[in-house]
Amino acid sequence: MFREDQVLARRGEFKIYNSDGTAGQVANSFCAACGTTLFFTPAEFPGVVGCAGGCFTDAPLGEPAISASDDQRCAWLQLPNGWAMRTSAMAEAGRPR
Numbered sequence: 001m002f003r004e005d006q007v008l009a010r011r012g013e014f015k016i017y018n019s020d021g022t023a024g025q026v027a028n029s030f031c032a033a034c035g036t037t038l039f040f041t042p043a044e045f046p047g048v049v050g051c052a053g054g055c056f057t058d059a060p061l062g063e064p065a066i067s068a069s070d071d072q073r074c075a076w077l078q079l080p081n082g083w084a085m086r087t088s089a090m091a092e093a094g095r096p097r
Contacts, residue, residue, distance in 0.1 A: 004047045
């Protein structure tokens with residue numbers, strides 16, 4: 001996740017799909033040509049942009065620090081100790097009504 005002012009460029013044509021799921025209301029942006037997930041903007045965090053890790057071309061990404069909707073991850077998938085875990089209930093509780 002990055003602040004909007006940290007995003008230096010958005011190149012190419014993309015399409016937006018608005019969803020309202022476990023992560024709340026999110027505008028999901030996809031490549032118009034191939035459908036690759038590019039970035040998303042969560043409504044509950046104005047000014048924040050989440051970028052798909054595969055969209056970075058220069059330096060590799062640092063290790064993530066949080067797992068969103070962690071209660072919905074497959075039981076066989078283990079995450080490193082120290083990661084913050086956000087459950088669907090936490091996301092639901094934080095949504096404006």
